[in-house]
Amino acid sequence: MTAPRVEIDLDKIHHNAGTLVERLAIRGISVTGITKATLGSPEIAGTLLRAGVASLGDSRIENIEAMRRARVPASMTLIRSPMISQAERVVTHADVSLNTELDVISRLSSAAKEARRTHGVVLMVELGDLREGIMPCDVENTVRETLRFPNIVLKGIGTNLACRSGVSPDAKNMAELSALADSIEATFGPILSIVSGGNSGNLPWALSCEDTGRINDLRLGEAILLGRETLHRQPIDGLHTDAITLVAEVVESKAKPSLPWGEIAQTAFGENPPAIDRGRITQTILAIGHQDTDPCGLHAPTGIKILGASSDHLIVDSGGSTLCMGAEMTFQLNYSALVRAMTSPFVARVIKRLVPV
Numbered sequence: 001m002t003a004p005r006v007e008i009d010l011d012k013i014h015h016n017a018g019t020l021v022e023r024l025a026i027r028g029i030s031v032t033g034i035t036k037a038t039l040g041s042p043e044i045a046g047t048l049l050r051a052g053v054a055s056l057g058d059s060r061i062e063n064i065e066a067m068r069r070a071r072v073p074a075s076m077t078l079i080r081s082p083m084i085s086q087a088e089r090v091v092t093h094a095d096v097s098l099n100t101e102l103d104v105i106s107r108l109s110s111a112a113k114e115a116r117r118t119h120g121v122v123l124m125v126e127l128g129d130l131r132e133g134i135m136p137c138d139v140e141n142t143v144r145e146t147l148r149f150p151n152i153v154l155k156g157i158g159t160n161l162a163c164r165s166g167v168s169p170d171a172k173n174m175a176e177l178s179a180l181a182d183s184i185e186a187t188f189g190p191i192l193s194i195v196s197g198g199n200s201g202n203l204p205w206a207l208s209c210e211d212t213g214r215i216n217d218l219r220l221g222e223a224i225l226l227g228r229e230t231l232h233r234q235p236i237d238g239l240h241t242d243a244i245t246l247v248a249e250v251v252e253s254k255a256k257p258s259l260p261w262g263e264i265a266q267t268a269f270g271e272n273p274p275a276i277d278r279g280r281i282t283q284t285i286l287a288i289g290h291q292d293t294d295p296c297g298l299h300a301p302t303g304i305k306i307l308g309a310s311s312d313h314l315i316v317d318s319g320g321s322t323l324c325m326g327a328e329m330t331f332q333l334n335y336s337a338l339v340r341a342m343t344s345p346f347v348a349r350v351i352k353r354l355v356p357v
């Protein structure tokens with residue numbers, strides 16, 4: 001089979017998504033399934049929908065367009081603030097977008113009017129992580145202005161934590177979002193159908209005993225695909241962490257010294273050269289490297305130790321014996337390795353599922 005390849009187990013993804021949908025439903029929270037790490041894969045999108053996610057979201061309009069072309073039947077949200085230069089594409093293909101700038105909403109409004117469509121807007125609020133978001137004191141005014149734009153429907157408010165600065169969603173910042181929702185509705189009436197609390201980093205909070213308040217939506221990608229929450233990257237109880245794996249092929253396997261010899265200068269990627277003498281080891285090279293994935297985000301099988309990587313080579317200590325040429329090795333991935341592998345033209349994607357649909 002072609003290598004390197006990402007193997008995607010749709011049954012495991014279905015299980016992960018369904019389990020999270022069920023656990024959050026008890027707490028009054030629905031799930032927007034985020035497809036950005038999968039390049040908007042229609043098969044994965046369909047699996048998320050069958051598992052019960054309420055809608056889909058992606059950060060790239062290209063991915064949303066791909067899902068539209070594949071006739072994925074869902075409401076779709078563009079989760080990165082739209083570029084003005086893409087306003088027409090956004091109103092044509094996305095039902096909703098997350099927004100923080102009135103100039104952008106204004107352009108979406110004219111584009112929607114032109115296209116005789118309405119476009120939904122969720123206003124994102126800054127609660128400390130310092131990525132996208134309107135400062136809380138400016139939210140009321142932004143709501144007032146947003147309500148004035150023709151062909152724009154204000155759907156709700158949301159926030160995003162844990163991405164840029166690692167700020168944890170907790171009782172305090174989530175209560176602040178709930179309080180903002182209440183105060184907006186005290187002024188403008190019951191207009192907010194969505195109060196979106198955040199991403200996979202919100203799961204420890206949402207699944208704990210805290211009162212979830214007004215939060216009724218989470219946007220989940222990594223937790224579904226990789227089975228981990230994202231604050232401490234701990235596996236989530238009952239979820240698969242190997243729904244997506246990366247397979248690479250052996251192209252060299254020899255007993256070699258563990259230490260390089262000769263005068264040592266810089267390496268190709270600025271990594272430190274091996275410094276500890278562990279005697280002779282079995283060094284195996286896999287045909288995969290920085291051009292295919294993030295080698296630092298790979299988790300090797302038991303007994304295998306990753307030693308280093310360059311553009312095209314991953315070097316591992318394969319334990320006792322040399323491996324056959326053409327043998328394959330399967331790695332688990334973190335988010336960075338997954339995104340790089342899914343977007344590399346050199347890595348094939350193979351979908352596995354038990355029951356054809």
Ligand SMILES: *Cc1c(COP(=O)(O)O)cnc(C)c1O
Nearest residue numbers: 034079160199200219220221222
């Ligand atoms: C990527 C992203 C998400 C999903 O994050 P995960 O950690 O994959 O769950 C949610 N919201 C926004 C705005 C994002 O950019």
